[in-house]
Amino acid sequence: MKGSEIIKVHGLIKDYSMGKQSFRALNDVNMSVCSGEFTGLVGPSGSGKTTLLNIIGALDNPTEGDAVVLGKDVNSLSQAEGALLRNESLGFIFQTYNLLPVYTVYENVEFPLLLLKKSKQERNEAVMKALEWVGLTAKAKSKPNQLSGGESQRVAVARAMVKLPKIVLADEPTANLDAANSHNILKMMLKLNEELNTTFIFATHDEKVIAYLKRKVVLSDGKIIDDITLN
Amino acid sequence: MIKFLLVGLLRDRHRSLFPVTVVSLGVILTTLLYSFMSGMMNDLIDSTSRFDSGHVKIMTSAYHELENQLPNDLALTSTGSLLASLKKSYPGYDWTARIKFAGLLDVPDENGETKSQSPVFGLGVDLLDKSSHEVERLNLRKALIRGRLPEKPGEVLLSDKFARKLALGLNHKVTLVSTSSGGAMAVQNFILCGTVEFGITAMDNGAMIADLSDIRFALEMPDGAGEILGFNKSKFYSSENAGKTAADFNGKFFNPQDKFSPLMLTLEDQNGMGEYIQYADSMGFIIVGIFLIAMSAVLLNAGLMSGIRRYGEVGVRLAMGEPKGHIYKTLIYESVLIGILGSFIGTSIGLLIGYYFQQVGFDISGSLRNSSIMMSNVLRARISLTSFYIGFFPGLIATTLGTALSGIQIFKRQTAQLFKELET
Numbered sequence: 001m002k003g004s005e006i007i008k009v010h011g012l013i014k015d016y017s018m019g020k021q022s023f024r025a026l027n028d029v030n031m032s033v034c035s036g037e038f039t040g041l042v043g044p045s046g047s048g049k050t051t052l053l054n055i056i057g058a059l060d061n062p063t064e065g066d067a068v069v070l071g072k073d074v075n076s077l078s079q080a081e082g083a084l085l086r087n088e089s090l091g092f093i094f095q096t097y098n099l100l101p102v103y104t105v106y107e108n109v110e111f112p113l114l115l116l117k118k119s120k121q122e123r124n125e126a127v128m129k130a131l132e133w134v135g136l137t138a139k140a141k142s143k144p145n146q147l148s149g150g151e152s153q154r155v156a157v158a159r160a161m162v163k164l165p166k167i168v169l170a171d172e173p174t175a176n177l178d179a180a181n182s183h184n185i186l187k188m189m190l191k192l193n194e195e196l197n198t199t200f201i202f203a204t205h206d207e208k209v210i211a212y213l214k215r216k217v218v219l220s221d222g223k224i225i226d227d228i229t230l231n
Numbered sequence: 232m233i234k235f236l237l238v239g240l241l242r243d244r245h246r247s248l249f250p251v252t253v254v255s256l257g258v259i260l261t262t263l264l265y266s267f268m269s270g271m272m273n274d275l276i277d278s279t280s281r282f283d284s285g286h287v288k289i290m291t292s293a294y295h296e297l298e299n300q301l302p303n304d305l306a307l308t309s310t311g312s313l314l315a316s317l318k319k320s321y322p323g324y325d326w327t328a329r330i331k332f333a334g335l336l337d338v339p340d341e342n343g344e345t346k347s348q349s350p351v352f353g354l355g356v357d358l359l360d361k362s363s364h365e366v367e368r369l370n371l372r373k374a375l376i377r378g379r380l381p382e383k384p385g386e387v388l389l390s391d392k393f394a395r396k397l398a399l400g401l402n403h404k405v406t407l408v409s410t411s412s413g414g415a416m417a418v419q420n421f422i423l424c425g426t427v428e429f430g431i432t433a434m435d436n437g438a439m440i441a442d443l444s445d446i447r448f449a450l451e452m453p454d455g456a457g458e459i460l461g462f463n464k465s466k467f468y469s470s471e472n473a474g475k476t477a478a479d480f481n482g483k484f485f486n487p488q489d490k491f492s493p494l495m496l497t498l499e500d501q502n503g504m505g506e507y508i509q510y511a512d513s514m515g516f517i518i519v520g521i522f523l524i525a526m527s528a529v530l531l532n533a534g535l536m537s538g539i540r541r542y543g544e545v546g547v548r549l550a551m552g553e554p555k556g557h558i559y560k561t562l563i564y565e566s567v568l569i570g571i572l573g574s575f576i577g578t579s580i581g582l583l584i585g586y587y588f589q590q591v592g593f594d595i596s597g598s599l600r601n602s603s604i605m606m607s608n609v610l611r612a613r614i615s616l617t618s619f620y621i622g623f624f625p626g627l628i629a630t631t632l633g634t635a636l637s638g639i640q641i642f643k644r645q646t647a648q649l650f651k652e653l654e655t
Contacts, residue, residue: 054646057550059550059646083549083554083555084552086550086551086552087551087553092550092551094547094550098546100544102238102239102243103239107235107238111235112551112552114235115232115553
């Protein structure tokens with residue numbers, strides 16, 4: 001169910017300097033995303049999808065143009081304000097899970113709530129609910145090195161979802177998973193998208209992911225060349 | 232959050248056990264090194280003061296000029312009245328007269344003919360007076376190997392090694408051949424009542440200890456003494472106190488025009504001890520300083536290594552929205568905790584080992600066989616107030632500084648690279 005517009009980028013340009021030359025990673029990108037979308041930024045390596053994900057995630061600033069995320073102009077945010085936006089409203093899922101190895105599954109999922117200074121009871125309820133979503137309540141006390149790749153990525157999803165963010169940004173989330181685990185993860189994310197109305201934005205070129213997308217924004221050489229709504 | 236960080240510290244040995252071990256080792260070594268340096272200095276001061284210099288010493292200036300030759304013809308006279316005046320004017324010191332002498336020790340056989348003979352260095356000290364502290368000061372009871380301490384006039388102690396060299400048994404008669412204060416030949420018989428081991432090679436090679444009154448009689452020095460030694464009643468040498476006492480005494484009694492007027496010198500004024508103490512102090516600080524720099528470099532490196540190892544973790548925390556300053560602060564808190572724990576463990580172990588070596592010490596007599604330095608054969612550490620913090624604070628500061636410097640990288644980190652960095 002599509003809702004109100006929560007991301008709007010307009011005339012977005014991102015240049016990287018490479019010695020005396022500069023490289024244009026994004027070139028006049030315009031797009032908007034509404035709440036509840038399940039969208040993929042699709043394209044080959046170097047097409048600019050991760051750069052766009054970085055800007056939407058307040059991890060990077062555009063060279064030119066505007067990027068407004070949840071009503072906040074990313075370009076005008078300080079480091080601390082960017083961190084606060086990520087902390088309160090954005091969830092991240094990485095290709096290599098990046099779980100903290102010395103902590104248990106429960107503690108890994110709990111960490112974003114500690115940053116939000118939630119009470120112990122609130123944390124406990126939220127963590128157990130997030131683990132239930134991803135089907136890992138039985139593994140709450142396990143350490144990351146005791147989990148399979150698929151289970152690790154499910155923990156990463158729970159960690160991203162536990163604070164009920166408005167937007168989840170996922171960069172190649174299935175790149176390290178086999179087909180069966182990829183489908184499980186994607187089904188789970190789709191279910192969360194539908195049940196919690198969380199907006200998911202993927203950067204991917206994996207056909208397995210693309211098959212689940214509701215919208216596909218195709219990038220090539222830093223430009224959007226196609227924007228297709230799928231059934 | 233604090234609990235979360237503590238749990239991480241406890242579980243991750245690379246974050247806790249390894250750095251705590253490194254800090255502890257560094258602090259143990261620093262504490263021990265300083266304690267040994269301090270112990271060596273203290274031993275040297277203690278041995279020198281007990282056997283030779285006192286904390287302050289009074290001689291005639293003429294005697295002082297030729298002190299190495301033991302010129303008893305230039306010794307102090309009327310020491311009874313001088314001692315009485317000293318005890319009254321400077322009650323913080325314990326005052327005692329001594330005569331140092333040298334000569335030949337002759338061992339006669341049953342026919343009175345010389346059986347063996349050897350040069351001897353001797354001390355005439357107040358052994359028989361009940362109020363004297365010389366027996367304790369020279370540690371004679373503990374040093375006794377055979378026999379007993381002198382109980383009546385005419386009895387002497389010899390160093391055990393020396394007595395064995397001369398094949399002397401207890402109650403054997405020995406004859407001291409020396410020079411009287413008037414320059415004549417002095418001959419006096421004694422009975423060997425005991426042998427001692429001083430633990431100071433220079434003394435153990437050939438020393439004799441007799442009662443002061445016997446030596447006064449032998450060397451024709453009635454009421455005379457080569458030197459009067461003063462020992463601070465606190466048992467510790469205080470440079471400031473000794474300096475004040477000497478200045479006051481010399482102001483009252485010393486006359487530069489009169490070579491036989493009494494002159495008071497502090498321990499530091501004698502035998503280059505002042506320069507030695509300064510030199511040893513400087514060397515001590517240089518050695519400990521170098522060591523601290525090396526330890527700091529190791530800890531700094533450990534901090535940098537930890538920063539590299541936790542690169543991924545810091546990246547995830549940044550991506551999740553933890554502010555850079557907060558991550559930096561938590562790393563500093565962790566390092567302060569590690570520093571306190573490591574420094575506490577290191578200081579405790581260092582002090583325990585130091586205390587053991589203060590009580591037991593290292594026997595280095597083997598390497599001092601031919602030494603003439605007034606130095607103890609047992610090398611001891613000394614625990615002082617400084618030992619408690621000489622390793623603790625550098626351990627804590629170096630650990631924190633290492634993390635603080637390596638942690639600066641967090642602020643230089645480009646969040647735009649996080650996805651790329653976290654995928655490798």
